[in-house]
Amino acid sequence: MSARPRPRPRPVAKLKQRTTTNDRTDDPPTTSTLTADEDAQFMRNRGRTAAQWKQLHQLTRNSTPVHADDDDDSEQSSHASSSPPRRLKRKKHNDQPRWQTVDVAQLQKNLLSSDGDSSDVEIIESILDTQVAGESSPNKRKRQRSRSRSITPPPALSDHQLANAKYLVRQALAVEPRAPSPTFLPDDSFDNIVLNPELAKIVEEVKKQAAQQKVDAEQTGGPEMVTLKVNWIPHPLNVAAPKPTWTREMKRHDAFRVLFEETADLASILVDHLVVTYDGKRVFPSGTPHSLRIWTEGELEACDKNTYEYMRTRRLQRSHSPPSQDDASEDEASSDDHSHTESDAESSGGDKLKLVFRSTVADDVTLTVRPTTTCGAIVKAFLKTAGLPDIYSDAPSKGKGSKMIPYPQLKIDGDKQASNAEIGEADLEDGDLVEVVGI
Template sequence: MSTRPRPKPRRARPPVATLCTPEPSSSSPPPPPAHTVDAEDEDSLFLRNRNRTAQAWKKLNKVAEAKEAKEQVIEISDDDDDHVNARATPRPRKKHSKKTENDGVLPSWTKMSAKEINLISSDEDEILELVQHATPNGKRRRETERDERKDVKRSRSRSRSRSITPPPAIPEQARQHAREAIRQIMGAVPRPKTPPMEFLDDSIDNLDLDPALASIAKQMQSERARQGSAAPDTGGPPLVSISVKWVPHPKDPVARGQLVTSKVKRHDSFHGLVEEVADAAEVMTDHVVLSYDNKRVFPSATPHTIGLWAEAELEACDRITYEYLQQARRQRSLSVQPLDHHEAGSPTRGRFPSTIPEESDPEAEPEADAESAAEEEDDKFRLTLRSGKTKDVPVTVRPTTTCEAIIRAFLKKAGLADQYPNFGAPATKKGKGKSAGGPRLMVDGDKLDPSSVIGDADLEDGDLVEVVGL
């Protein structure tokens, strides 16, 4: 006999009443009793799929869990907070606060480091370029953005004007060769002469001057007009024939001398002549130096101011050549200095006599010493004589010199002695009340007697004396 317990008998369940059971009526027959189904026999009502394995059921369970998770997520907006049913979500709802636009959040570029920000300035705006360390996935996109920025920069840089780098300096030998080639092809074309420049003096006609100043201004204008009208008529012919010889550098064996001949008006400057010489020598105008009798002549000078007559010959050279020649002349003058500054008892003076016999003459030295001593003893002073026909003439006089002697010296220096051959002769009697004519000296409006001495006029050194009666 086995030890297994015997199962207890199950109780019969009471019949379950249906929900839609109509009320019993007296006319209808009673319903049949409901058939009861045992709990163990419920699985027999379903069809079982015996082809699915455990792995297939796991996949189906995962799909079902994913669907449930999607159904449980509910989006809640700020406007519909009051209308959301609390029972719709199984999870507790969190409170959402409204955020303002400017809630103290700084822009993203403020959180970057200094290495990641690169400011590039353009014409009117600033472009912020972010340089980030690219990841393998986003590297291609950032490279395309960088290429687009480069294209924008290239288009902008084309619109702006770029500074041109100056070319290197051309050597002088190459320029000289180019000038020679152009002259052989085109021929020498003379430069047109510069038109004369007219300088207008400042006019004082519209100014109200003091009577004394007005008289002085009129006197100066009259003297200027006389000097301007008399200047072109004196000094020689109106045209001066000038030949300019080009002097090359002594250490340049290839250079050759040239000769330029031109005619210049007596009172015109040498600017046009300097330009012609520069063209012939193929140098810059500022580097040409003119000289006459070993003295430099500036382009602003005229033939009349340097004392040329009808024709003359000048020398021209480069500025470097002129400085070299001047230095050589100074060295020669220092090497040929006389030895008269040595003492009389020195052996070199007896062995090497001086090259200037006039200065070493023993008889001439006492005479010069006597004259210098006499000049220092006399009280000499200098006067300036002015007339309406000539320029100012300076003379040196003593207080005992007569006015007649001063006028005679003035006529001799001014070249007017031939016009007054009888000056100083005794005057003929022409009647009472008639004074002798001729030039006279006038100081402060008073005419001085020719026989009086100049010391009576109380003049000082440098005073101006007028000569009237010419």
């Protein structure tokens, strides 16, 4: 058997041969060998020093920064030792996979509204396409300007707008009218109820008392309707103020509350500031004409609270103050006047009358007069006796150019008497009350 020729061995690379023939255990660094081989391919500039090369590298880093756009360039720049360090790439705002940028709520809504699998794929692709197009558009890259909420309140609605809205709501809801109120069912009569003898006796007594009180109220009270006259009294210092009179009819047992309210409205004051008097006594809203013993007609006086307090204070001061010399002289003068009038009356003949004169600004004054005495002379005597000044236009002491003030008059049974009228024409008796108005 012939010997088979031995195959020729393949040529081995010198680098590998060097490594295999080398008896040392540690391998030489491959990076330095590759660097030396690469540097051997370029021509070195021997005229520059290390400091100049360092300065050039520094200028290159500052002037032209290297941006790695592709993966291959980034790998080559990392292996090159002479290139400057690569800057980190800025992370984009929406640097996420496309499948994470899909709106889950919108996707679910579209999936539920879709019919088949093919429509689902189309919906996903359309959503992705719209999002990519929105991100790539230049207008979307800019952030929208934030706008604060407005604090200006909305304009108020007018009355007719509110009325129209209410009408439309009622029309839309068609609210049914309220059901009629149930009819009143009277209580069962007690005729069929049998009470104990004691309870039956008590019921009879109560019925008798109620019937007796009703009869007494009807018999002793007078007519059902009463006519009342309310005279307004202004402040004594306000001479030019009007003095109106109001007339009103009311039931006998009704309270004066309605009368007070109407009088306050006519006088343009508050009800709390109104004071009403009857025969010099104050009347309150809870009173009735029956409580004042008014038969068919009555006359009340109304004034303001300040006026009432002023007149009341003057009366108290006049009652507590001792009579002065002036008052005594005036009393003497009045007595002289009375003596003259009485002498004149006696010469003509007639009886004497003792009358009581009342006014709103002074106390009651009692004077003795003749039936032939004129009302003007009686008013002058009343002013002197009450201590009131005679500042009226009919007085004989008035001068020219002075302000005309009407002279007070006597009022008998609601009628004012003239100044030249005789007091005997009024058919008065001793002790009758005569009012002096206009002071």
